[in-house]
Amino acid sequence: MIARRLVAGFLVCCSVSSAALAQQRAAVVHGDSGSIAVWIDHDTAWTYVVGPRTTTAISGDTSLLMRWVDSAARVVGVSPDSARVLRVAAPLTYRPVGAWSNDQVERQADEDTGSANPRYPDQLRADKVRGWVTAQFVVDSVGRPIVGSFTVLQSSNQLFTLAVFSALPDLRFLPAEVGGQPVSELIQMPVEFGPRIEPVSVHGQGGKATVSFAHDTAWLVVETAKGTFAVHADSFTMAAWADRAADAHAPKPHGTKKSDYTQIVLSYPEASLHATVAMGFLRLKPDSAPPFQLSGSNGSWVGELVLPYDSAQRLFAAMHGSAATMGVWRAWQPADTLRRPPRRIRNVEQQARPKSGGAPQYPESLRQSRTQGSVLMEFVVDTTGVIDLSTVRMLKSDHPLLGLAVYRALPDMRYEPAHLGGRPVREVIVQPYAFNLRP
DSSP states (O other), X not given: OOOOEEETTEEEOOOOOOSOOSSOEEEXXXXXXXXXXXXXXXXXXXXXXXXXXXXXXXXXXXXXXXXXXXXXXXXXXXXXXXXXXXXXXXXXXXOOTTOBOTTTOSBOOEEOTTXXXXXXXXXXXXXTOOEEEEEEEEEOTTSOEEXXXXXXXXXXXXXXXXXXXXXXXXXOEEOEEETTEEEOEEEEEEEXXXXXXXXXXXXXXXXXXXXXXXXXXXXXXXXXXXXXXXXXXXXXXXXXXXXXXXXXXXXXXXXXXXXXXXXXXXXXXXGGGTEEEEEEEEEOOSSSSOOEEXXXXXXXXXXXXXXXXXXXXXXXXXXXXXXXXXXXXXXXXXXXXXXXXXXXXXXXXXOOEEEEOOOOOOOHHHHXXXXXXXXXXXXXXXXXXXXXXXXXXXXXXXXXXXXXXXXXXXXXXXXXXXXXXXXXXXXEEEEEEEEOOOO
């Protein structure tokens, strides 16, 4: 029989299978100076210990692990009563009645700023192994994770899974709310292990640009007065795009108009938006320290900002990535932020309904060409009857100018808010807009 043992602070590992088990079981307890987790998955059993200075994992048959648990419990200050919980690890099948999903609550559960991160497994950190875990579990109405509801949706390494699971007793959340009352919510928590590259933001005239990295994917998100735009690419493509933009040629000698400059564009079809997204850099002057225009398009409208030379150079450097240390962090996911449907409350007593203001203006060029069509928008109406512009999604537009006309009118539209329990609440609505010409 081969097991995992800690040698000079590092993890030496081999794997052994135990007898086949009927179901997945797990338990975690917290001691005075660390925690212990037991994880039994079909024919493999693990014990994972987070001590004051090191992490240790052992895999083997169940009887070996239970003997080792007693020794580990004394090391991290786990009481004998708590250790008994590990010996009878419960099945991971608990789903409490009344737990809400994230599309049903008014305010989602949010991790408390004082909550601790999972510890990086020592051996994987020493070997510079990077990876990720996406976990799902219930946060109860007082902000504590329910261990029995833990589910792994995605994991690149079993040790990363154990690191996240063993941290559950130390995680604290601000609970979700419905009707102003705290409720239990089923949440998903992505955690990344590896070289951490902090998001870098630069400000310019007309908005802000932010570069971030998730796994091997780089994101450039541009926030402008006309909306938020984003593109993503693998880290190599993002770096090459930055190099081409930074080295863009000066305008041709015979002209100084924008059309004489070279725009460096990254574009691709985005299935979730049913459109081609694009973003481009445009050098605005021929001198040695030129400003750059950064523009984004989502297929329906365009936003842009102008970056001073120094800000543009910072952005180009960030698009290459930066020196990083091996760390653990909650994954920053602009894809979810930009594309996740707004949170819904089902079964409201009174739905939001239009009240006044903000009729879209028919684009004159389309009126003259007798072009007709429709637009379908989705957005949240808040408790004051105002549209939350950060939640706007265009579901359908027969012409980009029609979509832009509706988007421009949204800030002036007013609604009677939805009601639940006699109180105004936020509600997602889907609103059609028709552009028809009289015969």
